[in-house]
Amino acid sequence: MNNFNFCSPTYxxxxxxxxxxxxxxCVKYGAGRVLIVYGGGSAVRSGLLARVKERLDEAxxxxxxxxxxxPNPTDDRVYEGIDVCRRERIDFIxxxxxxxxxxxxxxxxxxxxxxxxxxxxxxxKAVPRSxxxxxxxxxxxxxxxxxxxxxxxxxVDGLHKxxxxxxxxxxxxxxxxxxxLTFTLPPFQTACGIADMMAHIMERYFSNTPGVEVSxxxxxxxxxxxxGQAPIVMxxxxxxxxxxxxxxxxxxxxxxxxxxxxEEDWSSHALEHEVSAVYDVAHGAGLAVIFPAWLTxxxxxxPHKVAQFAGRVFGVEQLASPExxxxxxxxxxxxxxxxxxxxxxxxxxxVANPDIDLLVRKLVEDKGQPIGNYVRLTPQDCREIYLLGCxx
Ligand code: NZQ
Ligand code: ZN
Numbered sequence: 001m002n003n004f005n006f007c008s009p010t011y012x013x014x015x016x017x018x019x020x021x022x023x024x025x026c027v028k029y030g031a032g033r034v035l036i037v038y039g040g041g042s043a044v045r046s047g048l049l050a051r052v053k054e055r056l057d058e059a060x061x062x063x064x065x066x067x068x069x070x071p072n073p074t075d076d077r078v079y080e081g082i083d084v085c086r087r088e089r090i091d092f093i094x095x096x097x098x099x100x101x102x103x104x105x106x107x108x109x110x111x112x113x114x115x116x117x118x119x120x121x122x123x124x125k126a127v128p129r130s131x132x133x134x135x136x137x138x139x140x141x142x143x144x145x146x147x148x149x150x151x152x153x154x155x156v157d158g159l160h161k162x163x164x165x166x167x168x169x170x171x172x173x174x175x176x177x178x179x180x181l182t183f184t185l186p187p188f189q190t191a192c193g194i195a196d197m198m199a200h201i202m203e204r205y206f207s208n209t210p211g212v213e214v215s216x217x218x219x220x221x222x223x224x225x226x227x228g229q230a231p232i233v234m235x236x237x238x239x240x241x242x243x244x245x246x247x248x249x250x251x252x253x254x255x256x257x258x259x260x261x262x263e264e265d266w267s268s269h270a271l272e273h274e275v276s277a278v279y280d281v282a283h284g285a286g287l288a289v290i291f292p293a294w295l296t297x298x299x300x301x302x303p304h305k306v307a308q309f310a311g312r313v314f315g316v317e318q319l320a321s322p323e324x325x326x327x328x329x330x331x332x333x334x335x336x337x338x339x340x341x342x343x344x345x346x347x348x349x350x351v352a353n354p355d356i357d358l359l360v361r362k363l364v365e366d367k368g369q370p371i372g373n374y375v376r377l378t379p380q381d382c383r384e385i386y387l388l389g390c391x392x
Contacts, residue, residue, distance in 0.1 A: 001211045001261035007167060008255050010147050011174040014248065016240070018178045022052045022094065022137055023059030029133050029173040031092030034063040035084055037105045039097040040070060043139060046184050052096055052137060064088055066108075072276050072283070073100040073107075075155045078118055081108035085132065093134045095172075098193075099143025099152070099283075102136055106151035106170045109134050122153055122162040128169045136175040140185055141247040142193030142284060144200055144254025146175035154277050160366050161277035163269065177251065179243040187234060191340040192284025194230050194246065197253040198223060199287040203266050204259035206298070206305050206374040212262045219258045220312045222249050227313070227336060234340050267372025268294045271382060274359045274366070279351050288342040289349050292334045293388035299326035302375050306330070346390050356386045 011029075013021050026034055034056060036049070043049040056063050066081045084090065085108060095105035109131040111118025120126040136146045145151070149166040185193075205219040226249050232242035252258065271294065272286040298306050303322040310316035310329020314336075319325045334344045343349040360379050363371070370376040377385070 002209055002263070004260045005167070006256060006260050008147065008171065008257075009168065010172050010255070012147070012177060012251070013174065014177045015244070016178060016180055018176045019048065019051060019137055019181065020055060021176060022135075023055035023057075023061060025174045025176065026056065026061055026092055026094060026135055027059050029092070029135060031061055031094075031133070031135075033088060033090050034061050034092045034094050035066060035081065035088070035090045035108070036063055036094045036096060037066045037069060037081065037101050037108070038095075039101050040068055042184065043096050046181070048137070048139065048181060049096060052094070056094075063094075064090075066104075069097065069101045069104045071100045072154055072161065072280055073104045073152075075107075075119060075153055077104055078107040078111060078153060081105075082111040082118060085112035091132065093132055094137070095134060096137045096139065098138070098140035099145045102134070102138075102143070102145035102172070103151040103153060105134050105136075106131070106145070107153050108132075110151075110170060119155060122155070122164055128164075128166055131169050133173045134170070136172045137181070138175055138177050138247070139181050140189060140193055141182060141250030142189075142196045144197060144250050146172055146177065147251045147255035150254075152273070159277045159362070161273040162366060163273065175251075177247055179240055179247050182243050182247060183238045185237065187237070187341060188285075189282070190233055190237070191230075191342050192282045192288075193250060194226060194284070194340060195288040195291075195337060195342055196284035197246075197250040198226055199268060199284075199291050200253040201258050202291060202309075203269060204262065204264045205309065206265050207262040208302075208305075208374060209262040215258055215260060215262055216308075220309075222252055222258065223313050225249055230336075230340055263373045265372050265374045267374075267377050267382075270363060270367045270371050271359075271385060274362050275351070275354070278355070278358065278362070279349075281349055281351065285343055285349055288337045288344055289346055289389045290385070292330050292337070292344055293385050295330045295333065296327065296388050297381070297385050298375065299323050299330060305374070345392060354386065354390065356383055359386055
């Protein structure tokens with residue numbers, strides 16, 4: 001196991017009725033003037049936004065809105081939010097929504113206190129050293145941004161989708177996680193969230209670092225929990241306990257606990273971010289295509305951990321070779337994704353003929369080369385993985 005530092009200072013308020021604590025928690029974490037950031041309408045339709053505003057009014061907090069953040073959020077909305085923060089002397093940002101809303105809030109939070117262009121953080125020119133505090137009312141378990149120091153934004157000019165990770169600066173001060181808020185999720189969004197949280201665990205699981213039994217076993221148990229709870233939430237969207245288990249799994253998957261002491265991979269995310277940047281597909285659906293393709297490629301290049309995953313997560317018997325065991329595990333992962341309505345090929349994703357030259361070129365531009373750690377991938381390897389996503 002490698003040395004590590006781990007600091008996860010987010011306060012989590014989890015369970016029924018916790019949305020009513022929005023005002024109290026904003027005050028606790030220093031709010032006076034709040035920017036509420038939210039998405040395309042689900043929080044308005046469900047009445048959540050109005051209830052949150054009531055709680056802020058009761059706590060005598062001044063507030064204003066930044067509405068209409070879209071999935072795969074873009075830099076233009078971050079610039080807009082930074083302007084509002086400066087003009088209105090905002091001292092706290094409250095994200096009401098999922099990863100797209102939270103990531104926009106984090107970009108605004110870092111940019112509002114920075115003299116230069118906030119994109120410097122995403123292009124690698126600068127590192128965020130401070131930020132306005134961010135609080136979250138989570139409405140979809142998926143990206144894990146409620147507990148992570150990550151933010152992912154797409155630059156409209158050139159469609160560059162870039163992820164950055166800070167250990168502490170951008171972790172939310174608090175996250176309200178009320179599973180009942182997820183009852184309204186459409187089945188496809190629920191399934192996309194499930195694929196994304198599984199991918200966050202797998203990016204950490206597929207590692208060559210020896211002596212990491214505790215995080216291996218943690219990863220496996222969270223994965224098997226998700227696989228067990230997924231059919232329940234798909235069948236019964238208002239099953240509180242299943243929604244609650246999925247919601248907490250999404251947080252554990254990405255707050256860093258599963259990755260401590262080990263080298264992480266993240267090449268499937270790099271490969272997918274180009275797909276969702278260019279074709280504007282849901283990130284989780286993109287991962288349901290890319291991750292099995294990546295695993296198939298790994299089965300013939302570095303099968304040992306994929307075979308372990310097949311055995312411990314999907315109960316595959318050890319077959320004649322680690323490669324055969326690994327491939328059976330990939331087949332079961334694909335069958336699981338299909339069973340919850342996710343695509344596992346580009347065609348099923350709605351991208352009949354992906355422009356693989358473009359995807360690889362952008363990948364090299366945005367992420368450099370090689371990428372990943374489990375096997376260091378060259379552009380040619382990445383091309384082969386994209387091609388595997390075109391198969392069945
Ligand atoms: O916009 P509204 O109307 O709210 O609808 C949203 C959106 O269409 C809907 N939704 C959310 N909560 C709902 C609901 N619909 C009904 N009832 C509810 N309770 O769901 C749709 C997707 O929302 P979005 O925020 O985009 O989902 P997600 O949480 O999956 O976030 C995806 C974004 O996060 C990035 C992805 O790349 C993508 O841009 N990621 C962020 C990460 C991070 N910050 O740590 C890590 C991830 O790997 C990921 O890359
Ligand atoms: Zn993800």
